[in-house]
Amino acid sequence: MRPSKFTKDQIVQALQQVKAGTPAVQACRKLGITETTFYRWRNKYDGVGVSESQELRELRDENQKLKQLVANLMLDKQGSTGFLGKR
Numbered sequence: 001m002r003p004s005k006f007t008k009d010q011i012v013q014a015l016q017q018v019k020a021g022t023p024a025v026q027a028c029r030k031l032g033i034t035e036t037t038f039y040r041w042r043n044k045y046d047g048v049g050v051s052e053s054q055e056l057r058e059l060r061d062e063n064q065k066l067k068q069l070v071a072n073l074m075l076d077k078q079g080s081t082g083f084l085g086k087r
Helices: 008-019 024-031 035-045 050-085
Strands: none
Touching (some): 008 035, 024 035
16 A cells, blocks of 8 residues: 555644645645545544644654653663573
């Protein structure tokens, strides 16, 4: 699956415009997407605000950093265990 050319913030803003009264067809034309894509976005991101989207992205980034830190610590532990075991 290829990545979207729209950010989550752009998607949420488009959904909010339609909720505010802009017709979905007009929003789709403006963005250059099909109505099917728009309704798929609506099902996936409905109820997510811009700030919630940003918070979710920050949490995912933090989670990724923590996973990397744990992986590095495990590698260090394996290296030092192997080094000490050879004596």
